[in-house]
Amino acid sequence: MELRFLGHACFELTDGTTTVLIDPFLTGNPKAAISADDVNPTTVLLTHGHADHIGDTVAIAKRAGAPVVAIVELASEIGEEGVDVFDPNLGGTVKFDWGWVKLVPAWHTSTTPKGTVNTPAGLLINFNDTIVYHLGDTCVFSDLQLVGKRAPIDIALMCIGGHYTMDRVDAVDAAELVGAKTVIPCHYNTFPPIETDAEAFKSDVESATRSNVVVLDPGQSHST
Numbered sequence: 001m002e003l004r005f006l007g008h009a010c011f012e013l014t015d016g017t018t019t020v021l022i023d024p025f026l027t028g029n030p031k032a033a034i035s036a037d038d039v040n041p042t043t044v045l046l047t048h049g050h051a052d053h054i055g056d057t058v059a060i061a062k063r064a065g066a067p068v069v070a071i072v073e074l075a076s077e078i079g080e081e082g083v084d085v086f087d088p089n090l091g092g093t094v095k096f097d098w099g100w101v102k103l104v105p106a107w108h109t110s111t112t113p114k115g116t117v118n119t120p121a122g123l124l125i126n127f128n129d130t131i132v133y134h135l136g137d138t139c140v141f142s143d144l145q146l147v148g149k150r151a152p153i154d155i156a157l158m159c160i161g162g163h164y165t166m167d168r169v170d171a172v173d174a175a176e177l178v179g180a181k182t183v184i185p186c187h188y189n190t191f192p193p194i195e196t197d198a199e200a201f202k203s204d205v206e207s208a209t210r211s212n213v214v215v216l217d218p219g220q221s222h223s224t
Contacts, residue, residue: 001130003155006039007031007218008190009053011134011157013127018042018098020127021066022134022157025055031190033219036060045101046070047136048120049077049112052190058083069094069101074110074118090121099126104147106138108165122147130154130224133180137187140170144177154224156180156211159187160201161194168201175205175213183211184222 004012007029013020021041026032029052036056044066047053054074058081061068067084068075075087086094093102101123108120123134124147133147134157147153156178159165165187166174175183183205188196202213214222 001127001224002221003132003184003224004033004221005184005186005216005218006033009047009134009137009157009159009187010055011186012039012041013125013132015098015128018128020045020098020125021060022123023047023053023055024057024060025052027056029055029190031218037063040064041066042098043096044068045123045125045134046074047106047123047134048108048110049074049116049118050110050137051113053137054078054112071103071118071121073116074112077112077114077116090119098128101125102150104133105141105143106136107141108137108139110137124150124153126151132157133178135159135174135178137165138174139166140174140177142177144174145179148179153178153180155182155184155222157184157186160185160198161188161190161196163193165194168196168198168204171201172204172208175211176209178211179209180211182222183213184216185213 075085103121160168
């Protein structure tokens with residue numbers, strides 16, 4: 001599996017045939033590595049409906065013919081745009097040929113640009129037997145340690161920017177709770193309020209836990 005960081009909280013998982021796209025905020029993203037026209041996903045997954053996460057979801061899904069997985073209220077809004085959706089709630093799992101995705105709790109808020117209130121989630125993803133956990137936008141909370149009970153986490157995609165989510169100091173505690181083999185930071189340096197030092201986060205996590213931290217610039221990839 002190749003995991004590519006596309007900027008902010010957007011990631012692409014691919015095996016060369018199947019492509020899963022997460023939180024495709026590309027248009028209007030000053031750190032976006034590519035444009036919305038450059039992605040062709042098999043499936044789109046959303047953590048929540050804030051503009052910097054829902055992003056180009058509808059346009060990409062329509063063009064690519066890709067279904068969207070989002071929590072039920074958010075899926076309902078997207079479905080009204082003529083997009084095929086799956087609408088689990090927290091704890092729900094949706095299965096695909098490439099694996100599955102389960103929605104797990106994330107402590108945050110969310111209202112879409114159209115005004116639909118929706119509950120944020122983290123995404124526990126089994127992509128061809130590699131377990132990826134996108135924490136979404138969250139603060140640190142103790143139940144993060146329960147997510148890995150389903151399956152040992154290979155890669156955690158973790159917000160560290162602060163202000164709207166946990167900062168890099170709280171994220172060290174989150175990394176300890178999650179216990180992933182590899183942690184990749186995201187949701188930082190896109191805008192001034194969330195500027196932070198990812199290399200300091202890497203040093204702190206690797207000193208305090210057994211996790212390895214991989215810092216990716218937008219456009220860079222990590223292979224497993």
